[in-house]
Amino acid sequence: MRILVVEDDKDVAGFVVRGLKEAGHVVEHADNGRDGLFLAASESFDAVILDRMLPGGIDGLKILETLRGQKNHVPVLILSALAEVDERVKGLKAGGDDYLTKPFAFAELLARVEALARRGKSEGPVTKLVVEDLELDLLSRQVKRASQKIDLQPREFRLLEYLMRHAGQVVTRTMLLEGVWDYHFDPQTNVIDVHVSRLRQKVDKPFPTPLIQTVRNAGYMLRAEPV
Amino acid sequence: MKTHARFHAVLAVPLSIGLGLAAMRSPAAGQSTPDRVTTDTPQYCMQLLDRVSELVRIRVHPPSEVTDLSTEGQRMCDQGQTRGGIMRLRRALILLRQGAAR
Amino acid sequence: MNDRQCSPPPLEGLGRAADQGWGEGENTPSSEPRHRRSPLWLFRSASLRFAFVYALLLATSAAALAIFLWWATAGLLDRQTDAAIHADAQGLSERWAEGGLPALVLTIDDRLAGNVDDDAIYLLADPIMRRIAGNLERWPSTVRRTDVWYELPVRRAGITTLARMQRYDLPNGFHLLIGRDVQVRARLRTLLTDALLWAAVIVGAMATAGALLVRSMFRRTLANVSATAAAIAAGDFAQRVKLSGRGDEFDQLAETINDMLDRIVRLMDGVRQVSNAIAHDLRTPITRARTRLEDAALHAHSPEELQAAIERATADLDGIVAVFQALLRIAEIEAGSRRSAFARFDLAPLLADVAELYGAVAEDKQVGLAVDSPDRLPAYGDRDLVQQAVANLVDNAVKFSPPGGQVRLRAAAIQGGVEIVVADQGAGIPAGDRARAIERFFRGEAARSTPGAGLGLALVQAVAQLHLGSLRLEDAGPGLRAVLTLPAREDGPGG
Numbered sequence: 045m046r047i048l049v050v051e052d053d054k055d056v057a058g059f060v061v062r063g064l065k066e067a068g069h070v071v072e073h074a075d076n077g078r079d080g081l082f083l084a085a086s087e088s089f090d091a092v093i094l095d096r097m098l099p100g101g102i103d104g105l106k107i108l109e110t111l112r113g114q115k116n117h118v119p120v121l122i123l124s125a126l127a128e129v130d131e132r133v134k135g136l137k138a139g140g141d142d143y144l145t146k147p148f149a150f151a152e153l154l155a156r157v158e159a160l161a162r163r164g165k166s167e168g169p170v171t172k173l174v175v176e177d178l179e180l181d182l183l184s185r186q187v188k189r190a191s192q193k194i195d196l197q198p199r200e201f202r203l204l205e206y207l208m209r210h211a212g213q214v215v216t217r218t219m220l221l222e223g224v225w226d227y228h229f230d231p232q233t234n235v236i237d238v239h240v241s242r243l244r245q246k247v248d249k250p251f252p253t254p255l256i257q258t259v260r261n262a263g264y265m266l267r268a269e270p271v
Numbered sequence: 272m273k274t275h276a277r278f279h280a281v282l283a284v285p286l287s288i289g290l291g292l293a294a295m296r297s298p299a300a301g302q303s304t305p306d307r308v309t310t311d312t313p314q315y316c317m318q319l320l321d322r323v324s325e326l327v328r329i330r331v332h333p334p335s336e337v338t339d340l341s342t343e344g345q346r347m348c349d350q351g352q353t354r355g356g357i358m359r360l361r362r363a364l365i366l367l368r369q370g371a372a373r
Numbered sequence: 374m375n376d377r378q379c380s381p382p383p384l385e386g387l388g389r390a391a392d393q394g395w396g397e398g399e400n401t402p403s404s405e406p407r408h409r410r411s412p413l414w415l416f417r418s419a420s421l422r423f424a425f426v427y428a429l430l431l432a433t434s435a436a437a438l439a440i441f442l443w444w445a446t447a448g449l450l451d452r453q454t455d456a457a458i459h460a461d462a463q464g465l466s467e468r469w470a471e472g473g474l475p476a477l478v479l480t481i482d483d484r485l486a487g488n489v490d491d492d493a494i495y496l497l498a499d500p501i502m503r504r505i506a507g508n509l510e511r512w513p514s515t516v517r518r519t520d521v522w523y524e525l526p527v528r529r530a531g532i533t534t535l536a537r538m539q540r541y542d543l544p545n546g547f548h549l550l551i552g553r554d555v556q557v558r559a560r561l562r563t564l565l566t567d568a569l570l571w572a573a574v575i576v577g578a579m580a581t582a583g584a585l586l587v588r589s590m591f592r593r594t595l596a597n598v599s600a601t602a603a604a605i606a607a608g609d610f611a612q613r614v615k616l617s618g619r620g621d622e623f624d625q626l627a628e629t630i631n632d633m634l635d636r637i638v639r640l641m642d643g644v645r646q647v648s649n650a651i652a653h654d655l656r657t658p659i660t661r662a663r664t665r666l667e668d669a670a671l672h673a674h675s676p677e678e679l680q681a682a683i684e685r686a687t688a689d690l691d692g693i694v695a696v697f698q699a700l701l702r703i704a705e706i707e708a709g710s711r712r713s714a715f716a717r718f719d720l721a722p723l724l725a726d727v728a729e730l731y732g733a734v735a736e737d738k739q740v741g742l743a744v745d746s747p748d749r750l751p752a753y754g755d756r757d758l759v760q761q762a763v764a765n766l767v768d769n770a771v772k773f774s775p776p777g778g779q780v781r782l783r784a785a786a787i788q789g790g791v792e793i794v795v796a797d798q799g800a801g802i803p804a805g806d807r808a809r810a811i812e813r814f815f816r817g818e819a820a821r822s823t824p825g826a827g828l829g830l831a832l833v834q835a836v837a838q839l840h841l842g843s844l845r846l847e848d849a850g851p852g853l854r855a856v857l858t859l860p861a862r863e864d865g866p867g868g
Binding site: 306307308322353364 | 485486487488489491494507508509510511513525526527528529530533
C-alpha cells in the first residue's frame with residue numbers, strides 16, 4: 045500500500061517509515077506541514093499518518109481540514125502527543141479517521157493503519173463474513189464452522205465479527221475494546237485476553253485448524269496460517 | 272479637599288432646581304405705576320346705593336336681609352370703610368336680583 | 374510550567390482598582406496623582422457612580438413631586454382664573470352681539486355691581502383707547518396684544534395687588550380688557566416656592582447623606598471581597614469572604630466566591646498531592662527500568678538476553694506511560710472542562726456492558742459477578758467517564774475478591790439522583806485507610822502485592838466530584854462496599 049507519513053520528529057519518523065517499509069508498504073515522508081499538504085493533495089495514497097504539531101505554519105489539523113475541504117477522503121490516522129479526550133474529539137471532528145497518542149507501540153500503529161486502508165476499499169454492505177470454513181451470517185446472527193453450528197453469546201458474536209471484518213490484519217486489544225465494547229480507556233487488566241480465550245474455546249478448540257492467532261506484543265489476528 | 276469638591280457637586284443638583292423655582296416666583300412686572308381700579312371709591316358706593324334703592328322700590332316685600340345689608344353698607348361707606356360697604360351693597364344687589372328672577 | 378503564568382490576572386485587576394477609586398488614598402500609598410487632575414475621576418469610581426445615581430434619582434423624584442404639587446395648586450388656580458376670564462369674554466361678546474354698545478356697557482356695570490368678591494376688572498375702550506366703561510382708570514400701556522396673558526399690578530383701595538388680564542378686540546374696533554385679581558395666587562406661589570426651596574435644600578442634604586451611605590455600603594462590601602481576594606493572591610488560602618447573614622445578593626456573591634476559592638484550594642491540593650506522589654511513586658518503576666537496562670548492558674552476553682532485556686524495559690516504560698495517562702486523565706477530569714459535554718444517558722446498559730466485560734475475568738477467578746439494576750435508569754453526566762469509574766470499581770472488586778467470593782453490582786434511583794454500589798467480599802480497606810484510599814497512588818497494605826498504581830479510586834473520586842456527586846467507601850463486613858452517587862438533575866445536587 046502507499047502510505048504518506050507527515051511527521052517532523054526525525055527519530056519517530058525514521059522508526060515509522062522503516063517499520064512500514066519492512067511490512068511491505070510504499071512509504072512517502074514529509075517533515076513539515078507545507079510539504080505534507082502538497083504531497084497529500086497531489087498524489088494518491090491508501091492512508092496518511094499525520095502528526096498534529098508540525099513546523100512550517102500549517103499544522104496537522106489544518107492539513108486535514110484542507111484535504112476534506114477539497115473532497116479528498118483518504119483515510120487519515122492522526123498521531124499526537126495531545127492525549128486529552130477533547131483533543132481526540134477535535135481531531136476526529138476535523139476529519140480524521142483514527143487517533144493514536146504518543147508514545148505508541150509500532151504494532152498498534154501498523155495494525156490501525158492497515159485496518160484504515162482496507163476499510164477505505166470495502167465493497168459495500170455485506171450480509172455474510174467468510175474466513176476459511178468459518179461462516180458468520182449477519183442477518184440471522186448465526187455462526188457455522190465446517191457446517192457445524194456454534195452457539196455464541198451476543199458479545200462473543202460481536203467479537204468474532206470484528207475479528208472477521210479485519211481478517212488477515214493485526215487487531216490490537218485497544219482496537220477490540222473500542223470496537224466491540226465501546227470502551228475508550230485502558231482497563232489495565234487483561235479482560236480482552238479472557239474474552240478471546242473463551243471465543244477460542246468455542247470457535248477453535250473443537251476444530252483442527254486454529255483461526256484466532258496471537259500476535260506477540262500486538263494483539264490478535266484471524267487467519268489460517270499461524271503468525 | 273476631595274471631600275469638599277464632591278459635596279459641592281452633589282449639592283449642585285437640588286440647588287439648581289431651587290433656583291429654577293425661585294425664578295418662577297415673581298413674574299416680570301415692568302410697569303412704572305400701577306393702574307387704579309375705580310370701583311373702590313365712596314362715589315361708587317353711592318352708585319350702588321342708588322341701584323339698591325331703585326330695586327327695593329320696585330319690590331313689594333324686600334327680604335329683611337336686603338334691608339340689613341344695605342343699611343349696614345351705607346353706614347360703612349359713610350364711615351370710610353369703603354370696601355366692606357361696597358361688598359355688602361353688592362350682596363344686597365345679588366339677593367334682590369335672585370328674588371326678582373324667582 | 375512557568376509559575377508566573379499561574380497568577381490569575383483578574384485578582385491583579387482588583388488590586389489595581391483598590392488603588393484607584395475605592396481606596397480613596399486612605400490606605401494605598403501608591404495612588405497616582407494623575408487621576409486627581411482629571412475631572413472625570415469622579416465617574417471612574419463605581420461606588421461614586423452608584424451614589425451619584427442615587428442622589429440624582431432622589432433629586433429627580435423630589436423635583437417631579439414639587440412640579441406636580443405646583444401644578445395641582447397654583448397651576449389649578451391659574452387655570453380656573455383663565456377659564457373664568459374666558460367665560461366672561463364669551464358672555465360679554467354675546468351681549469354686544471345682541472344689543473350693541475349700550476347693552477355691553479350695561480352688562481359691564483351689572484357685573485361690577487354684582488362682583489361680591491371684588492376681584493374682577495373690566496375695561497371697555499374705543500378704537501383710540503379712550504375709556505368707555507369698566508373699573509380701570511385707563512388702558513394699561515403694556516397691554517397691546519390679544520391672546521397673551523398679562524399679569525400687572527393694580528391699586529385697589531390703596532393697596533397694590535396683582536391682576537391677570539387679557540385683551541379681547543371687538544369687531545367694531547372697540548377693545549375689551551377682562552381680568553381677575555390673583556394676589557391670592559401670587560401669595561400662594563410665593564409660599565410654595567419658599568417651601569420648595571427649603572425642601573430642595575433638605576433634599577440636597579438628604580441626597581448627599583444617602584449618597585455617602587450608599588457609597589460606603591458599596592465600598593464596604595466590595596472592599597471585603599477585594600481584600601479577601603488580595604489575601605489569597607498573596608498566598609493565604611484560608612481567607613474567605615465574610616457573609617453578612619442576610620442572605621441577600623451580596624451574600625450570594627460571597628458564597629459563590631467562597632465556593633470558587635474552596636475549589637481553587639482543592640485543585641491546588643490536588644496538584645500538590647500529585648507532584649508529591651509522582652516524585653515518590655514514579656521513581657520506582659523508572660528506577661527499575663533503568664536498572665534493568667544497565668544490568669543488561671553490563672551483564673547480558675547473548676543477543677537473546679539483550680532482546681529480552683530491551684523488551685522488559687519497553688514494558689516497564691509502557692507501564693510508566695500508562696500511569697502518566699491515568700494521572701493526566703484525572704487532572705483533566707478535575708479541571709472540570711468535561712462538564713460542558715454532559716448529557717442524559719441510560720445507566721442500565723452501561724452497567725450491563727461493564728459487568729459483561731469483567732464477567733469473563735471474574736469467572737476465570739471463580740468469583741461471582743451479579744448485576745442488580747432496573748431495566749431503565751436515566752442519569753445525567755459524561756457517559757464515558759461514568760463507564761470508566763464503574764469499570765474501575767468492578768475491576769478492583771474482582772481483583773481483590775477471593776476465589777468463591779461474590780461481587781455485587783447494584784444500581785438504583787434514589788432521592789434526587791442515582792446510586793451505584795459495588796460490593797466485594799475481599800479483604801476490604803481498614804477504617805483508618807478509607808479516607809486516604811481515594812488519594813492518588815495510595816495503596817493499602819493488602820494491595821501491595823497486586824498490580825496497579827493506586828490510581829483507580831482517585832479517578833472514581835474525580836469523576837464523582839465532576840458530576841457534583843460523591844464516592845463513599847464502607848465496610849461490607851467482610852469486604853468493601855463502594856457507593857458512587859450521581860445527581861440526576863441538571864441543576865446540581867438535589868439530594
